[in-house]
Amino acid sequence: MTAHLKSGSVTGAAIRGLVGDIGGTNARFAIAERKDGKTKLAHFKSLETADHADFYAALTAYFEQIGEKPGFDYACVAVAGPVKDGAIKFTNLDWEVREDRLAQVAGAKTAKLINDYAALAYCLPHLAESDTKTIGPVKTGFGDVHAVMGAGTGFGASVLVGGPYGPYCLSTESGHISFAPVNDYETEMLRFLRRKHGRVTVEMMLSGPGLVNLYQAISSIRGEVAEDLTPAQITHLEGEDAQGCRYTVEAFLDILASVCGDLALAHGATSGMFIAGGIAPRLIKHIDELRFRARMEAKAPLAGLVASIPSSIIIHPYAALLGSANALTEHQILA
Known part of the structure; x- marks a missing residue:
């Protein structure tokens, strides 16, 4: 099905990432582990955006729910809207997210915001x-x-x-x-x-x-x-x-x-x-x-x-999260 789209990978230690999929109603998060070309998602949670003052409050609540804040090699979050200069201001949600702040709050070395349909595209080689x-x-x-x-x-x-x-x-x-x-x-x-x-x-x-x-x-x-x-x-x-x-x-x-x-x-x-x-x-x-x-x-x-x-x-129930987990190359993450 996706033979032409196989991503290259480096054999070795696992790469851990925080991944998210943010829409007007729900903020979904998971922890991704990439190793030897395979991706596993764990600790999936869906939070209602109306229950949180902003994205960072929702992210903090996610870490509280899973009982830990592990260190991340990267964070990649899919958002419903266009990303400009590393930031998005949602049109149907009073939230604004920036890559630099995302990296800081998540404790990630690298952070990236991508469009939600870009995340769905990036999931295709992994379905x-x-x-x-x-x-x-x-x-x-x-x-x-x-x-x-x-x-x-x-x-x-x-x-x-x-x-x-x-x-x-x-x-x-x-x-x-x-x-x-x-x-x-x-x-x-x-x-x-x-x-x-x-x-x-x-x-x-x-x-x-x-x-x-x-x-x-x-x-x-x-x-x-x-x-x-x-x-x-x-x-x-x-x-x-x-x-x-x-x-x-x-x-x-x-x-x-x-x-x-x-x-x-x-x-x-x-x-x-x-x-x-x-x-x-x-x-x-x-x-x-x-x-x-x-x-x-x-x-x-x-x-x-x-x-x-x-x-x-x-x-696939978490296709956008799977795509977010694989949107960055290992070179982008580990450079």
């Missing part, structure tokens, strides 16, 4: 076959470029380039490209949302809020009254009256597949497209694999190229 669910019959692509995309609170995407100088990650803001309908039904959705929001982006269709947008648009198209539903309610299809929600989930998965093919072309990800985020793994049982691949591959005149690209959903 086992059981950590993903392949959609469709294509198992192996070609070349050295993989991409990961996903829908959660927002929509993110990043690219991992392998080869002799890799792996190298390119973070993107692909969620903010314009949504492109591929049939009359989706054009009606676009018209509904354009009247409300003006420009309509991929993230406005493929995210938690995007599920609500789709549900409202589809209800309007069908001449039905839209209930005041949350994303979790929309994706819970076992209720007595889930008809409108089923249409919404169906449209969501169709658009997800179409965007998967678009980004495979835009990013040159011929080795494989991976889907992460909080929504897709919950919807695996609702995916019609033939339908998904048909939508993904409908990219004439390059349909044949996209048809050769594997598509998989990441089901």
Whole structure:
């Protein structure tokens, strides 16, 4: 699956790191141990951001919960947003984090902040076959470029380039490209949302809020009254009256597949497209694999190229932490 992306490693003593994954609601931490090309995660904890005044208070609480503050060779924390000059100020959270302060509070020799989808890209070489669910019959692509995309609170995407100088990650803001309908039904959705929001982006269709947008648009198209539903309610299809929600989930998965093919072309990800985020793994049982691949591959005149690209959903529970653990090379850590 990731044969072109194997990271080099130095045989010898273990390298210990503090790793984190910080979103608007949860701050997740673990301790990583890297040795001989393998990574183990231990002492995983998830803390609610609302319970802590800032990132450093949450980190201190984490050390208190695990009962120790071990020495670290490095600290690497994935954050939901762009990192600039070694710092991030969250847009949906009143926290600011700096690499120099992170190193000081963690007691780490080296500290790095990375985008959360960069962390997901860096995890790709370290995923086992059981950590993903392949959609469709294509198992192996070609070349050295993989991409990961996903829908959660927002929509993110990043690219991992392998080869002799890799792996190298390119973070993107692909969620903010314009949504492109591929049939009359989706054009009606676009018209509904354009009247409300003006420009309509991929993230406005493929995210938690995007599920609500789709549900409202589809209800309007069908001449039905839209209930005041949350994303979790929309994706819970076992209720007595889930008809409108089923249409919404169906449209969501169709658009997800179409965007998967678009980004495979835009990013040159011929080795494989991976889907992460909080929504897709919950919807695996609702995916019609033939339908998904048909939508993904409908990219004439390059349909044949996209048809050769594997598509998989990441089901590893701590993928961003695994990626954070491996985002820095051993040379960067030990230099």
